[in-house]
Amino acid sequence: MAEHVSDVTGERTAGAVSQARAQFLESGAAPSVRSQIQLSWARSASLGVDPSELHPVRPRDDDRGDEVFDRVGDVLARAATAFEGEPVSIIFAAPSGRVLHWYCADAALRGRLEAVSLVPGVGYGEAHVGTNGIGTALELGRPTLVVGQEHFNERLSMFACAGAPLHHPVTGALLGVVDITCAASLANPLLLGTARAIAVQLQDALAAQLSGRDTALLRDYLATSRDGSEPVLALSDDVLMLNRSAQDLLSPQDRAAVVSRTSQTRVIATAHSFRANLPSGAVADLSYAPTFHHGALVGGVLRLQLDPTQDEPVQASPEPPVRPTLPGVVGVSEAWTDAVGRVRELVAHQRTVLVRGEAGVGKLSLLKAVHFGANGSLHIRVFDCAAVGDVDRWIDRLCDDLEDGCGTIVLQHLERLPAVAVEPLVRLLRQHAPTSSVEGPHWIVATHTVSARPTAIDAVVAPHFDATVTLAPLRERPDDIPVLARSMMQNAGDGEDVRLTPDALAHLARLPWPGNAAHLHEVVRHAARHQRNGLIDVWQLPEECLAVPDRPLSVTESLERDAIVRALREHRGDTAAAARALGLSVALLSRQAQDFGVLSELLEPPPAG
Numbered sequence: 001m002a003e004h005v006s007d008v009t010g011e012r013t014a015g016a017v018s019q020a021r022a023q024f025l026e027s028g029a030a031p032s033v034r035s036q037i038q039l040s041w042a043r044s045a046s047l048g049v050d051p052s053e054l055h056p057v058r059p060r061d062d063d064r065g066d067e068v069f070d071r072v073g074d075v076l077a078r079a080a081t082a083f084e085g086e087p088v089s090i091i092f093a094a095p096s097g098r099v100l101h102w103y104c105a106d107a108a109l110r111g112r113l114e115a116v117s118l119v120p121g122v123g124y125g126e127a128h129v130g131t132n133g134i135g136t137a138l139e140l141g142r143p144t145l146v147v148g149q150e151h152f153n154e155r156l157s158m159f160a161c162a163g164a165p166l167h168h169p170v171t172g173a174l175l176g177v178v179d180i181t182c183a184a185s186l187a188n189p190l191l192l193g194t195a196r197a198i199a200v201q202l203q204d205a206l207a208a209q210l211s212g213r214d215t216a217l218l219r220d221y222l223a224t225s226r227d228g229s230e231p232v233l234a235l236s237d238d239v240l241m242l243n244r245s246a247q248d249l250l251s252p253q254d255r256a257a258v259v260s261r262t263s264q265t266r267v268i269a270t271a272h273s274f275r276a277n278l279p280s281g282a283v284a285d286l287s288y289a290p291t292f293h294h295g296a297l298v299g300g301v302l303r304l305q306l307d308p309t310q311d312e313p314v315q316a317s318p319e320p321p322v323r324p325t326l327p328g329v330v331g332v333s334e335a336w337t338d339a340v341g342r343v344r345e346l347v348a349h350q351r352t353v354l355v356r357g358e359a360g361v362g363k364l365s366l367l368k369a370v371h372f373g374a375n376g377s378l379h380i381r382v383f384d385c386a387a388v389g390d391v392d393r394w395i396d397r398l399c400d401d402l403e404d405g406c407g408t409i410v411l412q413h414l415e416r417l418p419a420v421a422v423e424p425l426v427r428l429l430r431q432h433a434p435t436s437s438v439e440g441p442h443w444i445v446a447t448h449t450v451s452a453r454p455t456a457i458d459a460v461v462a463p464h465f466d467a468t469v470t471l472a473p474l475r476e477r478p479d480d481i482p483v484l485a486r487s488m489m490q491n492a493g494d495g496e497d498v499r500l501t502p503d504a505l506a507h508l509a510r511l512p513w514p515g516n517a518a519h520l521h522e523v524v525r526h527a528a529r530h531q532r533n534g535l536i537d538v539w540q541l542p543e544e545c546l547a548v549p550d551r552p553l554s555v556t557e558s559l560e561r562d563a564i565v566r567a568l569r570e571h572r573g574d575t576a577a578a579a580r581a582l583g584l585s586v587a588l589l590s591r592q593a594q595d596f597g598v599l600s601e602l603l604e605p606p607p608a609g
């Protein structure tokens with residue numbers, strides 16, 4: 001066997017490497033040098049690296065090295081303090097070989113490093129400067145020591161460099177390299193062990209930044225999609241990963257449908273298969289394997305095949321926008337369209353109208369909508385009866401605006417009118433009635449939130465309006481709920497195409513909505529803010545939608561309900577695990593879940609299918 005001459009400590013050996021290098025530069029071969037150096041020299045020569053002079057290049061910032069350095073920089077800085085006062089430098093470089101950071105407390109060494117441009121921003125890959133601790137470790141993907149004349153470039157032969165690559169703790173992707181550089185005369189095999197130990201510390205720091213749940217899911221995903229030929233997805237509540245084959249195969253709509261369909265069966269803690277019809281018309285066969293972390297279900301990995309008879313996914317057509325009944329409002333129920341028709345007609349005939357209904361039912365929205373001009377202008381002035389202040393001045397302002405004749409006066413929240421303002425307002429309504437036939441839009445309408453018991457407003461003020469229109473609560477016009485929810489989602493998506501699945505829309509239509517449209521609006525906005533893949537299914541709706549209590553809940557009870565729903569959702573219907581997470585007994589959790597009207601599907605995983 002040829003004697004390898006790279007024993008880094010021997011004088012005689014250093015001379016032999018020098019000779020081998022000269023031989024290589026002359027003949028292109030140097031059999032006596034260890035093979036990894038010989039191959040690196042060959043690569044350097046074929047890349048056209050100059051063996052005598054350095055030509056520093058500054059590679060473009062095309063890798064994610066800075067981002068990685070941000071995450072491990074503190075650990076590296078701490079490791080570097082161990083070398084304070086020593087003539088060594090610790091360098092971190094990106095996968096491209098671009099030096100990102102260096103620590104060097106020794107002024108003389110610093111000067112020598114600067115002389116060879118071994119400084120941040122400069123490329124030290126093999127393609128830039130030939131064989132060296134940074135570039136060759138990156139090329140080989142393993143710790144590498146390069147000493148003195150083993151450097152391809154003569155100018156670097158005064159150094160010894162030990163490079164240890166930094167790999168992603170889960171994916172194994174190359175993220176950079178830690179290099180220790182010192183004078184060649186100080187070369188020591190321990191340099192390599194030290195560089196490797198620092199790289200391990202950095203990798204541990206990266207691992208600590210990953211949650212155990214994510215790591216478990218990622219590991220299963222990588223194991224399943226190893227050869228990359230089969231479409232694979234991994235998903236949990238927070239993560240969605242697709243390999244290239246899955247990305248190529250699925251249109252965004254099909255992708256969202258697969259995720260949605262899977263979220264319904266993810267509560268099942270055993271591997272299972274199912275079929276799904278996709279928006280493109282294709283049929284997908286899906287095999288799902290759950291992932292566990294410390295015994296808890298965290299998500300799972302999905303292998304997918306499209307039915308071979310339908311292998312050409314068709315682009316799904318976009319969901320048609322909801323057509324508003326009037327500008328800014330939608331509704332299809334008879335109750336809604338009747339109310340709109342009556343208000344329009346009364347306003348057109350300059351009659352004073354009182355629009356009654358529960359809180360948040362859409363009284364003001366309806367009045368605004370009927371007053372939108374063709375040019376988008378709004379011809380109303382809203383006076384909030386809850387903010388009257390000085391009654392005389394408030395009535396004066398009302399009169400002025402009526403005389404201006406440039407719009408309808410809306411008295412919002414008439415039920416909150418202070419008692420002292422009742423009589424002056426009644427007087428105004430009486431005076432106003434005869435003038436309502438005068439040309440110009442100057443009539444009065446009001447919104448009135450009804451309460452369980454009649455109030456003074458019902459008895460004293462309401463009779464002075466020409467007509468009353470009552471807008472039914474949402475629970476009495478469930479047909480409006482899906483159109484309202486879709487329209488609200490179109491506006492809440494912030495430019496993104498976010499949708500509620502048909503199941504989610506149907507589920508929303510079954511809920512009682514004590515806060516009416518305002519309540520629904522709040523829920524839609526919350527769901528849009530927390531969505532991850534553009535499609536919101538029943539299980540991604542806010543906690544309150546997954547429980548239907550048969551009585552109003554107190555604030556504390558609502559918080560308890562949310563915690564129970566969250567835990568059941570997180571543990572995929574495993575009541576024992578959810579109870580453990582909440583510190584409750586299973587019996588108490590079940591009792592409370594029942595009391596709060598938690599959907600039974602959350603307590604019993606749905607069957608696969």
Ligand SMILES: Nc1ncnc2c1ncn2[C@@H]1O[C@H](COP(=O)(O)OP(=O)(O)OP(=O)(O)O)[C@@H](O)[C@H]1O
Nearest residue numbers: 328329330359360361362363364365449517518521
């Ligand atoms: N028909 C509708 N179409 C679209 N959005 C609606 C409709 N009805 C109500 N909304 C929305 O519901 C919310 C509440 O509506 P609005 O303020 O008109 O209710 P309200 O009955 O006047 O409430 P309150 O009496 O509590 O002040 C608003 O965000 C509004 O945009």
